[in-house]
Amino acid sequence: MNASDNNAVTSFLAAAVKTCLLSIICLLLGQAFPDPASVVEISEVATFDEPWAMAFLPDGRLLVTEKPGALQLVTTDGRKGAITGLPEVAYGGQGGLGDVALHPEFETNQLVYLSYAESGEGGRGAAVARAKLSHDETGGSLSEWQVIWRQQPKVSGRGHYGQRITFGPQGYLWISSGERQKFDPSQDMNANLGKIVRLNADGSIPADNPFAADGGVAAQIWSLGHRNPLGLAFDGDGRLWTAEMGPKGGDELNLVERGGNYGYPLVSEGDHYNGRDIPDHHTRPDLQPPAISWTPVISPSSLIFYSGSAFPDWRGDALISGLSAQGVIRVTFESDKAREAQRIPMGARIRAMAQAPDGAIWLLQDGNNGKLLRLTPAR
Numbered sequence: 001m002n003a004s005d006n007n008a009v010t011s012f013l014a015a016a017v018k019t020c021l022l023s024i025i026c027l028l029l030g031q032a033f034p035d036p037a038s039v040v041e042i043s044e045v046a047t048f049d050e051p052w053a054m055a056f057l058p059d060g061r062l063l064v065t066e067k068p069g070a071l072q073l074v075t076t077d078g079r080k081g082a083i084t085g086l087p088e089v090a091y092g093g094q095g096g097l098g099d100v101a102l103h104p105e106f107e108t109n110q111l112v113y114l115s116y117a118e119s120g121e122g123g124r125g126a127a128v129a130r131a132k133l134s135h136d137e138t139g140g141s142l143s144e145w146q147v148i149w150r151q152q153p154k155v156s157g158r159g160h161y162g163q164r165i166t167f168g169p170q171g172y173l174w175i176s177s178g179e180r181q182k183f184d185p186s187q188d189m190n191a192n193l194g195k196i197v198r199l200n201a202d203g204s205i206p207a208d209n210p211f212a213a214d215g216g217v218a219a220q221i222w223s224l225g226h227r228n229p230l231g232l233a234f235d236g237d238g239r240l241w242t243a244e245m246g247p248k249g250g251d252e253l254n255l256v257e258r259g260g261n262y263g264y265p266l267v268s269e270g271d272h273y274n275g276r277d278i279p280d281h282h283t284r285p286d287l288q289p290p291a292i293s294w295t296p297v298i299s300p301s302s303l304i305f306y307s308g309s310a311f312p313d314w315r316g317d318a319l320i321s322g323l324s325a326q327g328v329i330r331v332t333f334e335s336d337k338a339r340e341a342q343r344i345p346m347g348a349r350i351r352a353m354a355q356a357p358d359g360a361i362w363l364l365q366d367g368n369n370g371k372l373l374r375l376t377p378a379r
Helices: 003-032 216-220
Strands: 040-049 051-056 062-066 070-074 080-084 097-102 111-120 123-135 140-150 162-167 173-177 195-199 221-224 228-234 240-245 251-255 292-294 300-305 318-322 327-334 337-345 350-355 361-365 368-377
Touching: 040 062, 040 070, 040 361, 051 097, 051 350, 051 361, 051 368, 062 097, 070 097, 080 123, 097 162, 111 162, 123 162, 123 173, 140 195, 162 228, 173 228, 195 216, 216 221, 228 318, 240 300, 240 318, 251 300, 292 337, 318 350, 327 350
Parallel strands: 080 140, 228 300, 300 350
Antiparallel strands: 040 368, 051 062, 062 070, 070 080, 097 111, 111 123, 123 140, 162 173, 173 195, 195 221, 228 240, 240 251, 251 292, 300 318, 318 327, 327 337, 350 361, 361 368
16 A cells, blocks of 8 residues: 555544544533424413513512613513513613512412612622512502612622522522622622622521621621622522622532622632733632533523422433523523533524423513513424
8 A cells, every 4th residue: 555545544533433422522512502392392472671580479470670670570471561660770781680589478468579689889799688578460660669679889880780689498588799800809808799698587687697796797797708609599499599690611509608708809710801820729729619611601681599399300300591591591400519511502692491380481572672581492
C-alpha cells in the first residue's frame, strides 16, 4: 500500500469516526433535548403584558402579575379580570411588579403577598407587601395594604432585584433578595442584598433566625453570598432550594442551609462580564458550593418541585424555567446529589412556572405578549 492509499484509508477512518461520534452526540442530544411534542401537550391559554409570576387560588383560578404594575385574575380558559388597589411600581429594566403568593391560611384570611420594585431615598429596591383580596367572577380589589419588608439599602440601577417569595412548611415567609448588581453587598451583613430572608408571615423576625442576636438587618438573614436568586422553592422533604443567575457562566442550583455562605462575589463557576476572573468554589472549601452549576448558562427564572400525578415519573424532581435556555430543565436527585436529567425546549424565554391542582404545569413566557401555557402529558 503506497502513501496515497494510506492517506485515503486514514481519511476514510477519520470520516467514519467523526460520523459515528456525531451520531452518538445527536442521539444523546435527542434524549436530553426531545421534541416537546413527544413529552408534553401544550395549550395556549392567554397573553399578558410582560407577565412575571402566578399563583393558583383555591377555586382553580390564577393570579398573574404583569411587570408594568397590573395584577390579573385569570380563569383556566383564559378569561381575565383586573385586580385593583396596587401601589405604583418602579417599572424599568428588571424592576416592576414581581412575585405573588398566598398566605398558608388564605381561605380564611384572604391575604395575598406581592413583591415589587419601588423608588425611594438612594434609588430603588424591592419590597414585599400583603393585602386582603376581594374578588368575584369578573375581577377584584386589594385592601389593607401593608409593606412588611424592604431591600436595604436602596441603590441605583434597575437589575438583580431577586424578589421571589414563598411560604415554607412551617408557615414562615421566605424572600430571595438579589445583590442589585453591586457585588459586595452579598457579603455585607449590614445589608439584606444578596441574601435569603426568613420572616414571620406578618413581617416580624423569627427569634431563631441564625443571626437574630446580631439585631438590625442581619436578624432577617437566613443565608448570604447570593447573586440573583430567581428560583425559590421547598422540596418534598421540607428543604429550601434556590436557582440563581450566575455572572458570565456559573448559574447555580443551591440547597439553602441555615447561616450558609454561598460565596458570591468571592467565588463562582463563572467570571465577571468584563472578563475579570472569579475564583472557583473549590478554592474556598469554607463556602457552600452549588449542587449544580451551568456553563453555558440557562438563566433560571423560577423553580418548583413537582408533586403532582399528571407526570408521575417527575414526582420529586426540580423543574427550572430558563430564559436563555428557552425551556424547562428537569433535575433529579440522589440524596443531596443533583443532576440535569432532561430539557424540554419551548422555543421562547420562560419567565415563571407553577403546578396546578390537577398536576398540570403552567408556564409564563417572558416579555410583551407573553403567553400563559398549560402543559399536560403527551398523548
